[in-house]
Amino acid sequence: MDRPLIGEPLPLDLLNTLWVHGGRTVDALADPAGVGAWLDERDLRSPCSAEQLGPALREGREAMRQALLSPDRPAAQDALNALLARGHLRDRVGPDGPESVVQVDDERWRIAWLAAHDLVALLRHRPERIRRCHNEDCPLWFLDTSRNATRRWCSMDHCGNRSKVRRHRARRAKPEVEPPSQR
Numbered sequence: 172m173d174r175p176l177i178g179e180p181l182p183l184d185l186l187n188t189l190w191v192h193g194g195r196t197v198d199a200l201a202d203p204a205g206v207g208a209w210l211d212e213r214d215l216r217s218p219c220s221a222e223q224l225g226p227a228l229r230e231g232r233e234a235m236r237q238a239l240l241s242p243d244r245p246a247a248q249d250a251l252n253a254l255l256a257r258g259h260l261r262d263r264v265g266p267d268g269p270e271s272v273v274q275v276d277d278e279r280w281r282i283a284w285l286a287a288h289d290l291v292a293l294l295r296h297r298p299e300r301i302r303r304c305h306n307e308d309c310p311l312w313f314l315d316t317s318r319n320a321t322r323r324w325c326s327m328d329h330c331g332n333r334s335k336v337r338r339h340r341a342r343r344a345k346p347e348v349e350p351p352s353q354r
């Protein structure tokens with residue numbers, strides 16, 4: 172099934188591998204084929220197999236989700252910090268000048284670590300732009316890059332229009348006032 176929202180920054184895109192369709196939660200990373208498809212979509216490479224990466228990605232995703240939903244909860248902070256502690260950036264110089272190399276203790280965690288690392292950067296620089304879809308039944312996240320910071324929906328098609336239809340129906344339910352006659 173096609174994901175309803177793609178193209179967000181890596182950490183939010185990882186969160187968006189979970190969505191709700193017809194009242195049911197769909198997990199694009201539920202099986203190795205889905206993990207492989209997501210890695211291809213993001214152009215991410217790993218020496219590990221999709222089978223090996225799946226559990227780390229799903230656990231990392233949950234840690235990031237909880238950290239965004241309950242930023243003040245110590246358990247949520249601990250879980251994200253535990254993920255962040257699985258790797259670090261090492262600065263070095265190479266033939267092309269300065270470079271940063273990601274080092275992880277366990278290759279299975281590299282991509283989840285990268286996502287968590289990018290999430291911290293977003294939280295540091297643009298926390299007010301990290302948004303959850305305004306539809307409370309929708310678990311999708313996005314970085315609001317609209318000029319006036321007015322984006323409310325994961326997408327117009329998925330949630331925005333549904334809300335418009337609901338508002339329209341609510342208006343229609345009220346007694347209509349006859350327009351004054353032109354004659």
Ligand SMILES: [Zn+2]
Nearest residue numbers: 304309325330
């Ligand atoms: Zn939505």
